[in-house]
Amino acid sequence: MSVSVRIPTILRPLTGGAAEVAAEGETLAGVLDRLEADHPGLKARVLDDAGKVRRFVNVYVGEEDVRFAQGLDTPTPAGSQISIIPAVAGG
Numbered sequence: 001m002s003v004s005v006r007i008p009t010i011l012r013p014l015t016g017g018a019a020e021v022a023a024e025g026e027t028l029a030g031v032l033d034r035l036e037a038d039h040p041g042l043k044a045r046v047l048d049d050a051g052k053v054r055r056f057v058n059v060y061v062g063e064e065d066v067r068f069a070q071g072l073d074t075p076t077p078a079g080s081q082i083s084i085i086p087a088v089a090g091g
Helices: 009-015 028-038 042-046
Strands: 002-006 020-024 057-061 081-086
Touching (some): 009 042
Parallel strands (some): 002 081
16 A cells, blocks of 8 residues: 655655655554654654654644644545644744
């Protein structure tokens, strides 16, 4: 199941500058594993040491925030758009 993953600017050095990459996986966890194989270091920037999505990183499958879906078990149907969006704070 091929999906596309939007990569935020801050993580693009890990994808050779690509703003969007293709990956495969039936769930978000599978997609992240594939991304890690293709772009080492990416998964560690999305997940914390406990293996959960980092507090200040939002991940969407389509328009659904995975925190309000099934987390890493969120299905990623073929053709899905996955967006990794780091939180922005200011002050």
